[in-house]
Amino acid sequence: MQSVSHHIRNMASRKLLANPQGSGENGTAMIQWDDTGGPDQAWIIEPASRGGAKIRNLASGKVLANPQGSQSDGTEMIQWDDTGETDQTWSIEPGPNGGLRLRNMASHKLLANPQGSRDNGTAMIQWRDTGETDQEWSFEPPLGQGR
Numbered sequence: 001m002q003s004v005s006h007h008i009r010n011m012a013s014r015k016l017l018a019n020p021q022g023s024g025e026n027g028t029a030m031i032q033w034d035d036t037g038g039p040d041q042a043w044i045i046e047p048a049s050r051g052g053a054k055i056r057n058l059a060s061g062k063v064l065a066n067p068q069g070s071q072s073d074g075t076e077m078i079q080w081d082d083t084g085e086t087d088q089t090w091s092i093e094p095g096p097n098g099g100l101r102l103r104n105m106a107s108h109k110l111l112a113n114p115q116g117s118r119d120n121g122t123a124m125i126q127w128r129d130t131g132e133t134d135q136e137w138s139f140e141p142p143l144g145q146g147r
Contacts, residue, residue, distance in 0.1 A: 005042035005058050006141065007035065011099040012116035012134040016041045017124060019079060022059035029076040029123040030064060032113060045092075045143065052089040052105050054082065063088045066126055069106035076123045077104075077111060092143070099136030100143075101129075110135040 008017040015032035022040040035041065042058035055064040062079035069087040082088065089105040102111040109126035116134040127135065 003044045003046075004141070005039075005044050006139045006143070007041055008043050008055075008102075009138045009140060010113045010134065011095075011097060011136040011138060012132070013113055013118045013122075015113075015118070015120065017043065017064075017111075017137070019057045019059055019062075020121070023079070024060045024062070026062065026080045027067070027078050028060075029078055031121050031123055032117070033120045045139075048089040048105075049084060050086065050089065050105075052086075052091045054088060055090055055102070056082070064090065064111075066104045066107055066109075069104075070126070071107050071109075073109065073127045074114070074125050075107075076125055095133075095136035096131050097133050097136050099133065099138050101135055102137060111137070 018033040019040045020031050039059040044056045046054045048054050063082045065080040065088045087106040091103045093101050095101040112127040113134045114125050
């Protein structure tokens with residue numbers, strides 16, 4: 001069975017979650033960028049062994065991670081080799097504004113676009129739940145549908 005890739009679009013900026021220039025390096029901060037159609041903006045959602053989901057970049061094969069399970073607001077989210085730890089696991093839950101929220105299982109904080117930035121290249125962070133659209137995402141195609 002072929003994996004379905006998704007674009008993950010921030011509801012505040014309308015930009016896509018991206019791996020800058022398709023980097024293959026561990027520790028690269030994940031950013032937002034206008035839709036280019038490249039594999040650096042494509043993500044595969046996989047079930048994690050302890051519940052939740054892994055979010056794997058199509059270009060690098062690495063997963064979206066919270067470095068060392070940081071508990072701090074404002075920590076930049078990175079990509080890393082898949083270790084199966086909770087810092088690389090996300091719960092996907094409905095948000096109050098019609099999108100989906102991605103909650104890191106280690107920190108219980110949400111993937112966020114800082115202050116709803118509209119700038120290409122803005123690094124995505126984690127932040128405590130504020131209920132704002134900068135912490136909500138849409139999946140294209142929607143989860144559960146093929147592309």
